[in-house]
Amino acid sequence: MPKVILTAALTGPIATKEDNAHLPTTPEEIAASAKGAWEAGAAVVHVHLRDAAGRPTADLETARRTVGLIQEACPVLIQLSTGVGLDVPYEDRMKLVEARPRMATLNVCSMTFGTGEFRNPPDGVRKLAARMRELGVKPELEVYDTGHLDMALTLLQEGLLEEPLQFSVVMGVRGGMRATPENLVAFVQGLPKGSVWQVIGIGRSNLPMTAIGLAMGGNARTGMEDTLMLRRGVPATTNGELVERLAGIARALELDVAGSDEAEGLLSLRR
Ligand code: KMH
Ligand code: ZN
Numbered sequence: 113m114p115k116v117i118l119t120a121a122l123t124g125p126i127a128t129k130e131d132n133a134h135l136p137t138t139p140e141e142i143a144a145s146a147k148g149a150w151e152a153g154a155a156v157v158h159v160h161l162r163d164a165a166g167r168p169t170a171d172l173e174t175a176r177r178t179v180g181l182i183q184e185a186c187p188v189l190i191q192l193s194t195g196v197g198l199d200v201p202y203e204d205r206m207k208l209v210e211a212r213p214r215m216a217t218l219n220v221c222s223m224t225f226g227t228g229e230f231r232n233p234p235d236g237v238r239k240l241a242a243r244m245r246e247l248g249v250k251p252e253l254e255v256y257d258t259g260h261l262d263m264a265l266t267l268l269q270e271g272l273l274e275e276p277l278q279f280s281v282v283m284g285v286r287g288g289m290r291a292t293p294e295n296l297v298a299f300v301q302g303l304p305k306g307s308v309w310q311v312i313g314i315g316r317s318n319l320p321m322t323a324i325g326l327a328m329g330g331n332a333r334t335g336m337e338d339t340l341m342l343r344r345g346v347p348a349t350t351n352g353e354l355v356e357r358l359a360g361i362a363r364a365l366e367l368d369v370a371g372s373d374e375a376e377g378l379l380s381l382r383r
Contacts, residue, residue, distance in 0.1 A: 120149035124337025148352035153359035168197025224287030256288030284314035291317030
């Protein structure tokens, strides 16, 4: 049976405990949530960090501590977000890869992001890509629109990225592409042969778009960064239950859910 990789995006940069009291924000809560997600079938966790006041942070000590706690809790693969949060300076965000996660996100273009602005300046993106290559941290290319794919391919041509490229096709952010099956099909057709890709569906699009992505042969991500709701009117209480639902969809499609050790090979991670 074909294998699929499920990722749990545990926290994200925007929601707070006021939006959902179960959102993990401290290093301990994030590690416990990572374990629950891994037990439910996530091979990868995508990690954002918060400071003591609950705001997004790129503090390297918090990153090292959180990575350490997750590693103690379970063998899940750790992907740190270098997106961090809309108000965190790019120079601080870049430093997070020094915590040497197996993977980290690379957002290749600036854009409007809901009511805010997500700044990814071209020179900063190139520096970060180069540093990730040096450290052997696999970039997950976050692409929110077709021009972002062109930028990723430019970085590949410049020798800043290595194939196979790994994409997160993010759908449903206001400022990026809308979450529609037509957009997903068109986008995936443009990816270089051999690329690894997953769908990220924001909000209500999470369940249908990840299901469509799995049926199309992609991987999929869920978690409280992407949706705080299990279904309409029912808030998620753990990341594990969102992963469990996604794993159920994968199995219903006769797809095997990859463990972390299998995912390591499928994602061509170094080390
Ligand atoms: N922080 C958001 C603005 C990432 O994790 O790299 C976008 C984001 C992407 O969450
Ligand atoms: Zn993120």
